[in-house]
Amino acid sequence: MELLKERILKDGLVKPGNVLKVDSFLNHQMDIDLINEIGKEFRRRFPSDKITKILTIEASGIGIACIAAQYFNVPVVFAKKSQSINLDGDIYSTKVESFTHKKVYDVILSKKFLDSNDHVLVIDDFLANGCALMGLIDLIHKAGATIEGAGIVIEKGFQQGGDMIREKGIHLESLAIIKSMTDTSLEFE
Template identity: 45%
Template sequence: MQLLKEKVLNEGIVLSNQVLKVDSFLNHQMDPVLMKEVGKEFKRLFADQSIDRVLTIESSGIAPGIMTALELEVPLIFARKQKSLTLREDIFVEKVYSFTKQETNEITVSRKFIQPGERVLIVDDFLANGEAAFGLARIVEQAGAEVAGIGIVIEKAFQPGGRLLKEAGYRVESLVRVAALDNGMVTFAE
């Protein structure tokens, strides 16, 4: 997605060979026009899929998620993250490890919002090790629903998440794929 590549090149800050900071348009300040285009692009990429819901995770997934849901004319659900949790029967829970924060969170979705047999599109802002995407996919499957696909705004293709998700049988569409962050520079894949 050309508009997004330009944003990454113009506004992304390479903090290390692992970390790309995009807080001016994606995960602290957000560019609503770009988010709208992201939604349109996910609609186009998954046009061959029937989709009943979009599922994302708080907080940075919500803006691309709601725009995708708007384009697809389906509801958005966002999973909540919590450090620990009293077990409750009315929610799906999965553990998700964050390599960035070096902590495990529990992510939760209310059972009433994913029904057996539904087809759910997962959307997230970043894909690195794939922990969050796998956690969301496990929640969809716990519900007896099916993952229609996984839409990612920025994939760090030098980390294993994308490969692992594809090996597990999921269709992953990333709007930009970053191949490397060496020498303070962003290099795109493909």
């Protein structure tokens, strides 16, 4: 998606440890016009009328999923990163290792909001080592629901997550795939 790639080149910052900061438009401050274009592009790439739910994970996936959901006319469900007293005991849970925070956390989803009738599109901002996405896929499997695909805004193509997901036969669409990045250059696939 050219508009997105141009924006990453213009406003993205590469930090030590293979960290790409896009916090001025995607995951701290959010450019809603850009995210609307991202939502439309996800719809173009996943035209199926079977999709019943969009699943994402808190926090930065939520805004993107909500804007995108307007083009799919389905509800958003977001998985939560730790037990809350506001959630029933009746939950699916999985463990996810965070690349950013260097720790393992529990990811939970109320059983009420995903079942075997659901056809699920996963949406998230980043795909790197694939841990968050694998966790969401595990939750979908536990619910007996069908995965229609995964839509990612930015994939770090030099990490293994994308290959891992594609090898499972999952329809993965990443709107920008980064081939390599250093302090002074950033190349897309």
